[in-house]
Amino acid sequence: xxxxxxxxxxxxxxxxxxxxxxxxxxxxxxxxxxxxxxxxxxxxxxxxxxxxxxxxxxxxxxxxxxxxxxxxxxxxxxxxxxxxxxxxxxxxxxxxxxxxxxxxxxxxxxxxxxxxxx
Numbered sequence: 001x002x003x004x005x006x007x008x009x010x011x012x013x014x015x016x017x018x019x020x021x022x023x024x025x026x027x028x029x030x031x032x033x034x035x036x037x038x039x040x041x042x043x044x045x046x047x048x049x050x051x052x053x054x055x056x057x058x059x060x061x062x063x064x065x066x067x068x069x070x071x072x073x074x075x076x077x078x079x080x081x082x083x084x085x086x087x088x089x090x091x092x093x094x095x096x097x098x099x100x101x102x103x104x105x106x107x108x109x110x111x112x113x114x115x116x117x118x
Contacts, residue, residue, distance in 0.1 A: 014084045
């Protein structure tokens with residue numbers, strides 16, 4: 001039953017269109033999270049000095065830029081998914097209107113057929 005729901009409700013076209021981006025982003029995220037971080041030996045504050053503080057600030061800014069790029073990419077993907085859902089909503093509405101029109105035509109046809117049969 002779950003596979004039927006998955007086949008019916010997952011926007012496969014959008015996933016296929018963005019598969020490369022999803023895979024690349026997942027690999028980058030996996031690579032970043034799986035790289036072992038070497039433990040930093042404890043140092044006294046005076047030993048670090050101004051240069052170590054600048055280096056730490058640069059690393060922080062670099063991580064911030066990468067996260068901003070990731071969030072921008074995620075926001076773009078959410079926007080595209082929203083657009084795809086809107087298109088699907090309109091298509092479903094047109095399908096429902098067509099089905100309703102088909103039902104009305106069928107009812108009229110049956111009514112006319114019954115009238116001619118008398």
